[in-house]
Amino acid sequence: MADEKELRYDPATIEPKWQKRWAADPKFYAAEPATSGKPKYYVLEMLPYPSGQLHMGHVRNYSIGDALARHMWMRGYNVLHPMGWDAFGLPAENAALKNHTPPREWTLSNIAGMKRQFERLGMGFDWATEVTTCLPDYYRWNQWFFLRMYERGLAYRKKSKVNWCPECATVLANEQVIDGCCWRHEGTMVEQRDLVQWFFRITAYAQELLDGLDKLDGWPEKVRTMQRNWIGRSEGTEVDFFLEQDAGPSTPSAAANSAQDDSAVRIRVFTTRVDTIFGATSVQLAPQHALVAQFTNANQELKVQVDELLNQQKKAREAGDLGAIEKHGVPTGRFAVNPYNGQRVPIWVANYILADYGTGAIMSVPAHDERDFEFAIKYDLPIVQVIHPEDKTLAVVLPFVSKEGLLVNSGEYNGLSCTEAQVKLQEVAAAEKFGEAKVTFRLKDWGVSRQRYWGTPIPMIHCERDGLVQVPDDQLPVLLPEQIEITQQGGSPLSRVPDFLNTTCPKCGGPAKRETDTMDTFVDSSWYFYRYTDAKNSREPFSSAVAQYWFPIDQYIGGVEHAILHLIYSRFWTKVMRDLGLIVNDEPARRLFTQGMVIKDGAKMSKSKGNVVSPDDMVARYGADATRMYALFAAPPDRDLDWQEDGVAGVSRFLGRVWRLAVKYAPVARAGRGQQAETPSGTSLRLLRKLHQTIAKITLEFEGRWHFNTCVAAIMELVNDLQAADAELAAGEVSAPVVYELLRSLVLLLAPLAPYLAAELWEELGEDGSVLRAPWPKSDPGLAKEDELEIPVQINGKLVTVVRVAADADAKAIEAAALGDEKVQSRIANKTVVKMIVVPGKLVNLVVK
Numbered sequence: 001m002a003d004e005k006e007l008r009y010d011p012a013t014i015e016p017k018w019q020k021r022w023a024a025d026p027k028f029y030a031a032e033p034a035t036s037g038k039p040k041y042y043v044l045e046m047l048p049y050p051s052g053q054l055h056m057g058h059v060r061n062y063s064i065g066d067a068l069a070r071h072m073w074m075r076g077y078n079v080l081h082p083m084g085w086d087a088f089g090l091p092a093e094n095a096a097l098k099n100h101t102p103p104r105e106w107t108l109s110n111i112a113g114m115k116r117q118f119e120r121l122g123m124g125f126d127w128a129t130e131v132t133t134c135l136p137d138y139y140r141w142n143q144w145f146f147l148r149m150y151e152r153g154l155a156y157r158k159k160s161k162v163n164w165c166p167e168c169a170t171v172l173a174n175e176q177v178i179d180g181c182c183w184r185h186e187g188t189m190v191e192q193r194d195l196v197q198w199f200f201r202i203t204a205y206a207q208e209l210l211d212g213l214d215k216l217d218g219w220p221e222k223v224r225t226m227q228r229n230w231i232g233r234s235e236g237t238e239v240d241f242f243l244e245q246d247a248g249p250s251t252p253s254a255a256a257n258s259a260q261d262d263s264a265v266r267i268r269v270f271t272t273r274v275d276t277i278f279g280a281t282s283v284q285l286a287p288q289h290a291l292v293a294q295f296t297n298a299n300q301e302l303k304v305q306v307d308e309l310l311n312q313q314k315k316a317r318e319a320g321d322l323g324a325i326e327k328h329g330v331p332t333g334r335f336a337v338n339p340y341n342g343q344r345v346p347i348w349v350a351n352y353i354l355a356d357y358g359t360g361a362i363m364s365v366p367a368h369d370e371r372d373f374e375f376a377i378k379y380d381l382p383i384v385q386v387i388h389p390e391d392k393t394l395a396v397v398l399p400f401v402s403k404e405g406l407l408v409n410s411g412e413y414n415g416l417s418c419t420e421a422q423v424k425l426q427e428v429a430a431a432e433k434f435g436e437a438k439v440t441f442r443l444k445d446w447g448v449s450r451q452r453y454w455g456t457p458i459p460m461i462h463c464e465r466d467g468l469v470q471v472p473d474d475q476l477p478v479l480l481p482e483q484i485e486i487t488q489q490g491g492s493p494l495s496r497v498p499d500f501l502n503t504t505c506p507k508c509g510g511p512a513k514r515e516t517d518t519m520d521t522f523v524d525s526s527w528y529f530y531r532y533t534d535a536k537n538s539r540e541p542f543s544s545a546v547a548q549y550w551f552p553i554d555q556y557i558g559g560v561e562h563a564i565l566h567l568i569y570s571r572f573w574t575k576v577m578r579d580l581g582l583i584v585n586d587e588p589a590r591r592l593f594t595q596g597m598v599i600k601d602g603a604k605m606s607k608s609k610g611n612v613v614s615p616d617d618m619v620a621r622y623g624a625d626a627t628r629m630y631a632l633f634a635a636p637p638d639r640d641l642d643w644q645e646d647g648v649a650g651v652s653r654f655l656g657r658v659w660r661l662a663v664k665y666a667p668v669a670r671a672g673r674g675q676q677a678e679t680p681s682g683t684s685l686r687l688l689r690k691l692h693q694t695i696a697k698i699t700l701e702f703e704g705r706w707h708f709n710t711c712v713a714a715i716m717e718l719v720n721d722l723q724a725a726d727a728e729l730a731a732g733e734v735s736a737p738v739v740y741e742l743l744r745s746l747v748l749l750l751a752p753l754a755p756y757l758a759a760e761l762w763e764e765l766g767e768d769g770s771v772l773r774a775p776w777p778k779s780d781p782g783l784a785k786e787d788e789l790e791i792p793v794q795i796n797g798k799l800v801t802v803v804r805v806a807a808d809a810d811a812k813a814i815e816a817a818a819l820g821d822e823k824v825q826s827r828i829a830n831k832t833v834v835k836m837i838v839v840p841g842k843l844v845n846l847v848v849k
């Protein structure tokens with residue numbers, strides 16, 4: 001008889017034992033080469049930032065990916081399941097400032113600690129392909145890609161307004177500004193500053209990035225919608241109004257003359273409704289528009305007014321609510337000429353016109369646009385209706401914004417539909433060279449310059465004679481200097497390191513200076529998953545042949561907070577690499593899964609909220625298996641999970657029951673191994689049926705639905721049934737070969753969810769090899785099939801009883817069973833059955849009067 005101790009489930013003994021064994025075998029989780037002959041499966045979870053501690057959000061993310069990877073290994077796939085570190089970034093500099101630890105040291109020691117946590121949790125990563133983005137063997141390829149992009153005009157410099165977070169003391173990408181505040185510092189308003197910055201021309205791929213979304217049917221619809229909105233395509237027309245040369249009195253013919261004058265200054269406006277252009281009663285410029293500066297130079301009073309508009313816009317931008325800005329404008333006293341009809345209209349400057357949308361200038365058509373209408377009423381500008389509903393008898397309330405209508409008051413275009421007029425007017429503009437059809441995007445080029453130390457140095461050199469010069473490939477990587485004083489003030493820290501800053505021009509050999517900006521850390525995460533396929537390559541970023549075997553990623557898993565930034569940048573990077581001839585896939589990942597957050601006490605777990613549960617504590621108290629399995633069990637993976645420690649304890653108790661059951665009957669199972677089972681009946685049949693139903697259910701979930709919570713629940717049910725049959729099992733009523741199949745399959749089903757316990761029990765059952773490479777069990781449909789079903793019976797829509805019928809019973813047999821039931825008979829006595837609805841296999845409803 002087994003002693004007490006052996007019957008106690010003790011993860012603190014089991015788990016480290018297997019952890020050691022797995023760590024001793026580097027091939028255990030390693031991907032095989034393309035020649036393995038197996039189908040490939042690339043499962044990837046987003047790589048963590050090495051903050052020093054895994055949090056429960058990580059545990060959830062990686063438990064999902066690890067369960068999937070293990071399942072696919074058992075299904076016979078060649079699985080690539082790598083892990084790495086998104087290791088550049090500001091927190092390392094903050095820590096350096098606080099603790100006087102160099103960023104590199106701080107980062108690498110955090111990585112070592114988190115790697116220990118991953119190993120303790122039993123995550124099946126192939127550490128041979130580990131990628132650490134802050135090390136030169138990785139970031140040299142960031143530099144290499146930068147140079148390829150520079151050569152193709154995809155990396156360029158321009159002076160631009162940048163978002164400046166005073167707290168970070170650095171430039172933020174537009175996407176890092178949330179409601180006017182820094183994405184890291186919720187309460188810090190972002191300021192606008194002028195700086196020369198490096199950009200990646202992501203807009204060159206705007207249309208392709210948009211079109212590609214239609215094909216990504218393995219991505220959540222919400223992510224695709226977010227990306228579509230972010231790219232923000234709108235179709236319209238650019239039209240030149242002509243600046244009237246003198247401010248003196250003018251007639252339409254004089255205006256038309258000045259329009260024909262080649263030297264006329266053009267004011268290009270963007271509109272999505274060129275069909276309404278005969279209704280334009282003013283042209284409105286953004287306060288930053290170049291012409292405005294020209295007007296204010298000669299007009300001090302105007303300058304003061306424009307500055308006030310600028311100020312209002314800046315405040316609204318900082319408050320993150322540009323859309324709700326109270327609209328103000330000032331007339332410039334100047335006029336513009338409508339190129340279609342020679343009509344002169346006043347030029348205004350308005351605070352709600354944005355310099356970086358379209359051309360920074362619009363035509364205002366109050367009769368057919370809400371915003372323009374509001375503005376015209378406020379400033380008493382003329383309102384001219386030029387579109388009328390097709391039914392001329394209809395009264396029109398202005399503004400009339402529908403495109404279902406015909407043109408009026410529009411000269412030779414009268415009577416055309418809005419769509420016809422747009423085409424016609426665009427043709428005229430193109431022919432007369434004062435405009436063209438134009439598609440604009442909300443998507444802006446990706447600002448990649450950071451005035452930071454802890455990032456990839458941009459591999460460019462400034463020479464007084466030659467200007468901007470590329471660092472030659474054979475001088476890569478441009479190494480980050482190790483010894484540096486971090487102050488987080490002023491400009492780039494690298495500009496204060498003479499050994500780094502001063503260099504020789506590769507072209508003329510004369511003295512030159514290095515670029516001191518570093519790259520946005522989103523660069524690092526844009527292509528890291530390609531490097532995993534060939535992480536040790538020192539000649540190229542990765543082998544094209546190897547990448548072609550693994551890509552696209554079969555399943556990518558991460559938080560929905562990365563739906564826009566990371567996932568648009570990495571799609572862009574993939575297209576650039578394709579155009580460089582490195583890969584053949586257009587998109588990085590075939591399927592994407594975004595898991596929900598981990599919540600505690602009603603809020604997302606975070607240090608600032610003080611509601612963090614440490615994975616280490618949970619593992620110490622309940623074991624890694626229970627912690628991981630709880631993370632899968634407590635909610636469907638796409639929903640938020642409300643962390644309850646009681647729940648972890650419950651899963652731990654359940655695993656204890658599995659342990660005791662398996663250990664108790666392992667000797668019987670071992671005896672039954674290799675024996676032929678006779679045709680099952682009675683308890684054996686009942687238990688085998690439950691087993692095969694469970695296998696079918698869990699297999700289906702792994703194939704795409706991923707409700708791992710129901711997988712765990714199904715295993716719990718199976719274990720309940722086994723425990724309920726303890727007397728029969730103990731009495732030997734279930735034959736040894738059946739006990740063997742039951743326990744062996746139970747262990748196989750547990751393997752992706754509780755890998756340590758599964759490995760231990762596999763050994764306990766006397767099985768050879770690793771459970772991780774054992775074939776996933778197959779459900780036998782014959783065994784899984786119920787011979788009887790329970791059918792609910794309702795009377796007038798109310799549940800009255802449940803009847804048992806043969807699983808293949810037809811409507812007539814079910815009807816008979818329902819009417820023969822005692823409860824039903826007593827309810828329908830003295831009444832009339834008006835109608836009887838039978839849904840075979842599902843339900844009976846009697847309508848009774």
Ligand SMILES: [Zn+2]
Binds near residue numbers: 182
């Ligand atoms: Zn900040």
Ligand SMILES: [Zn+2]
Binds near residue numbers: 464466469509512
């Ligand atoms: Zn030079």
